[in-house]
Amino acid sequence: METSDRRQQYLDAMGITRWLSRERRLEPTMEARVAVQPPPPRGAESREARIARMDWAALRAEVAQCAACDLHKTRTQTVFGVGDRHARWMIIGEAPGAEEDRKGEPFVGRAGQLLNAMLLAVGLRREEVFIANILKSRPPNNRDPRSEEVAACAPFLKRQVELIAPKVILALGRVAAQNLLDTDTRLGAMRGKVYKYSSAGIPVVVTYHPAYLLRTPRDKRKAWEDLQFALRVMERG
Numbered sequence: 001m002e003t004s005d006r007r008q009q010y011l012d013a014m015g016i017t018r019w020l021s022r023e024r025r026l027e028p029t030m031e032a033r034v035a036v037q038p039p040p041p042r043g044a045e046s047r048e049a050r051i052a053r054m055d056w057a058a059l060r061a062e063v064a065q066c067a068a069c070d071l072h073k074t075r076t077q078t079v080f081g082v083g084d085r086h087a088r089w090m091i092i093g094e095a096p097g098a099e100e101d102r103k104g105e106p107f108v109g110r111a112g113q114l115l116n117a118m119l120l121a122v123g124l125r126r127e128e129v130f131i132a133n134i135l136k137s138r139p140p141n142n143r144d145p146r147s148e149e150v151a152a153c154a155p156f157l158k159r160q161v162e163l164i165a166p167k168v169i170l171a172l173g174r175v176a177a178q179n180l181l182d183t184d185t186r187l188g189a190m191r192g193k194v195y196k197y198s199s200a201g202i203p204v205v206v207t208y209h210p211a212y213l214l215r216t217p218r219d220k221r222k223a224w225e226d227l228q229f230a231l232r233v234m235e236r237g
Contacts, residue, residue, distance in 0.1 A: 051155040052162075056085065059159055063136050068152035071137035076101045081132035081160060088234060089124060090166035091115070092157070093209065094175040095135035095145055106131045111210035115172075118210065122227050130164050132157060134179050150179050161197065168234040169197055170227075173209030180204065191226055194233055205230040 047068070054062060063078050079096040082105050091107075099109040107115050116126050135145050135153050161169070171177040174187040181195050187206060195204040207226035208219055 048155045051159050054159060056163060059156065059163075063156055066136065066152070066156075069137075069146075069149045071135070071139060071149055074140050075137040077104045078136045079104055079106050079133060079138070080136060081106060081130060083126070083130035084128055085130065085164060087128060087130040087164055088167040089119075089129040089230075090161065090164055090169045091119075091129055091131045091172060092169060092176050092180060093131070093133045093172045095133050095142075096138040097142055097211075098138070101138040106133050107210070110214060114210040114213060118223065118227060121224065122231050130160070130166065132160055134176050144175055145179065158198070161200070161202065165200075166202060167237070168230055169202055169204045170230050171204055171206045173212060176209070177204075177206040191222070192229060203233050205233055 051059070051062060060080050063080050066072060066078065075096075079100050083091075093106060096106060097109060097111075100106050106112070115131075119126060119129060134157065135149055136156060137149075137153075139145055139149070169180070171180050177187060177190055178184060180197065181190075181204060183190075187208070190206040193206075195206070196202065197204050205226060207230075208216075208223045213220050213223055
């Protein structure tokens with residue numbers, strides 16, 4: 001037996017309290033040190049998991065300050081999305097253009113006016129749907145989104161879809177459709193079919209982007225057919 005242990009037994013038997021120095025008394029045991037360990041730093045949680053728990057206010061704030069890709073260096077502001085947060089229809093486009101970048105709202109130029117007319121043709125006002133884009137920041141010179149930019153914005157769009165829980169998603173244009181559905185299928189081959197978005201199984205219908213229809217008005221009839229198809233899909237539930 002160690003001398004210090006024997007001495008302590010003698011003192012205990014004699015009823016004598018052994019005084020410890022303040023420093024030694026305050027030294028935590030191993031159990032105490034384990035018990036008071038701080039929680040893991042916030043950064044230990046993945047970005048996707050953190051975004052997946054956000055409500056509307058937190059999500060909007062996160063988008064506004066996002067610097068996950070280089071587009072934050074060239075944008076004027078982010079374009080979060082606009083519309084009814086309980087909408088049955090969700091409209092998803094490609095990325096903000098110059099006008100959207102200035103105003104912070106998707107589809108506000110000539111393409112937006114045509115989109116409004118398309119929606120009215122099936123009995124919907126702009127305020128009754130929710131409109132968003134694959135990207136929340138404008139790519140310089142309106143170039144196509146890059147894969148790393150789409151990946152950076154994907155958690156934002158996914159959370160918007162989860163919060164809205166729409167009855168149907170209308171994908172506008174090749175870039176939106178291919179990135180939303182993770183496919184390289186041509187837009188023409190995707191028309192007239194019902195796809196499913198993620199594990200939620202939300203129906204997705206693909207049609208032309210309004211900007212394309214402004215350049216190619218002969219395809220407006222096809223877009224009208226797509227809208228009617230999307231309406232039937234939604235009504236079937």
